[in-house]
Amino acid sequence: MQRTYVCDIEKKAEVNILVKGWVHKIHDLGQISFVHLRDKTGIVQLILDKETSKDLKLEMAIEVCGKTVLNEKAPGGIEVLPDDIKVVGKTFYETLPIEVNAYKQKASLEKQLDNRCLSLKAPKTRAIFKVQEEIANAFRNFLTAQRFSEVRTPKIISSSTEGGSEMFTVDYFGRRAFLTQSPQFYKQMMVGAGFERVFEIGFAYRAELHNTWRHLNEYVSLDVEMGFIEDENELMDLEEALINHIYDHLRKTCARELEIFKVELPEKVEIPRMPLPEAQEILLDKFNLRSPVGNISAEGEVVLSDYIKKTYGSDFVFLTHYPVSKRPMYAMPDPENPELTKSFDLIFKGLEITTGGQRINDYEMLKENIKKFKLNPDDFAFYLDNFKYGMPPHGGFAIGLERITLKILNLDNIREATLITRDMKRLEP
């Protein structure tokens, strides 16, 4: 018999079906038991006699042939009276280290991460990764429709490509290599190599000595790079439209999951754009909060976001006009004010989720800028090569996938939005 997924069970009695899944809950009522079977798509109730249910344990994998029975009180209004139950995945435990079927997860986050194969089974945790998958799909669909190409660029790089600090080192056949912090150079290369518009959904690595609620050492970066642009505003327009598309897509594909997290996504997102100096001034004048040179602090991001929400009704704000000294050497200076760059950050509910901007596309200018940054152009030979053969004006941005998931679902810790966490302490599972 063909398997029926729980979400596809018709509300119709006396239908013979085969369902497969895990024993989610056992309600022992004496002569009979209600057993909840959980599959990937939902939960359905089985009615079992004492004899059958006594051999079942929570989280056993089972296959059940049976007949449907209408019952308004059962989840989904339907239950299954089994003819046959086959245990296809046994259990080997005394007590479950963490509960899968609790309304609220009582185990600490650390314990959930230690027992990831169990904690991921909990419907609420599962919902996070359904939403995350659809964020990535929305990102891809939106960009593909606008002639962006998906690329996959190397994660092992030679020493000379990026800054060098905070990078993991790899032994590459005896050579010292690194795990990439971002596909920045490669996505620019692809723009110049005729792809024009590219995106990448891939891992990025930061060997940062942070262990906070918002830092990961291995994370998924949603990267965008676009050629033949006018200026950085075109990039912010694109990202604003992208955020709107992600919200639309989530409303369509993740209604159930958003409900679990009691999240209502606004119909239309309009994102204010504010020069960094103005943001710093607001923080100082209105909140007596001093900002570091050329940036705002993590605390400032939270306070500013609150202010923006109250003033403009937006969960997002673009900060623009970051100074040259605080951006990478490839950031395009503002011709009207060469101390500032055509770059931006996107702050979402108090957390930076994006850095972006227009890049320098002229070979000579880039070479000069590398020198101004007290770096050696020879170390960037492979990168500079890309600028010799007609590099159009271009720019891009990157969104941290775990960070945007965290903020959309109002989670507390980025590890909750990470399937398998890699942080300073965690290399397993």
Place this chain on the structure above:
Amino acid sequence: MQRTYVCDIEKKAEVNILVKGWVHKIHDLGQISFVHLRDKTGIVQLILDKETSKDLKLEMAIEVCGKTVLNEKAPGGIEVLPDDIKVVGKTFYETLPIEVNAYKQKASLEKQLDNRCLSLKAPKTRAIFKVQEEIANAFRNFLTAQRFSEVRTPKIISSSTEGGSEMFTVDYFGRRAFLTQSPQFYKQMMVGAGFERVFEIGFAYRAELHNTWRHLNEYVSLDVEMGFIEDENELMDLEEALINHIYDHLRKTCARELEIFKVELPEKVEIPRMPLPEAQEILLDKFNLRSPVGNISAEGEVVLSDYIKKTYGSDFVFLTHYPVSKRPMYAMPDPENPELTKSFDLIFKGLEITTGGQRINDYEMLKENIKKFKLNPDDFAFYLDNFKYGMPPHGGFAIGLERITLKILNLDNIREATLITRDMKRLEP
């Protein structure tokens, strides 16, 4: 004015348009020049006077406002008479290190890889990556429609997860860690953790000391894992249907690219399944070719593929029933013949592109098998944990993305199907 992509130019005269792209070719005819502008989507001809064309160099990035002119002799039957040409990406070279517009690329593959930002511009090279992108899209769409979830699992792993040989080492905050050879353990974990059916499109790393036409040290693995299966035949059914879907999808999305490579994809793929011993026997009896124990040689793969093509008309063949001794410790033994496993390889035009099979899903059996392989179960504690909480029967397979691209397009070297190559000698660009 809104930009028009070359492929969207209507075959209609006197239309004002803005096109953007690179100077692909310059035909100097004395008083006038024909200049080919290449964008991401195609090539269009510009008609220029002497004065204007003299400042143009091959591969400059330009933006052109002009009027369309009908001309049957021009590519696409239409050309553009420019009012204004703006150079937005200058060039900095004496002579191009490799030709972009040649009908046949004359530069060696090594030189193409050294000058990747240029070699990728050539339309024929570009076509490879369009096809590759669509193979990955077809893989995703096919599986998503069958309720598979896309996952992204860590690429930095602790020492204890896999074999340990042929792995790149990473310094992880002073701990010795590794780059993963495959997401095998994690995809199995996700099946058990309630995702049931998962796929991953991600990098895998092999520190193999090979430098051949078919080996890469960083490659993209299309991984599949599926729970609640009957046996390994269900996996082969799935892969066969997947291959058919990929072909259908490529016919729809890459007609132009397939034509460039003179590739005609068969309407229907039916893949013979042959036990390994039978294949070995054929090689010995018919071709006097001796096979290594429990496998066939690279030469044998080529000879067998030829034989299969002649005998069954198929470019593909599944080899089944590999012996326990030649498969990993998690391969499910065949209950009817415990020296053999329920695993398979897929050979495509003489090249192995897939290894797959049913896995052991019983905790005790897996632990025993680890011991039989003279390994220590304690080293696999995190992996074994997944089998304590109801692991259903499951299995999967993986396809090398570059390998399937190579074979579909009949390329000679896997590096041609790799955007940026990482091999023993190549860590740049």
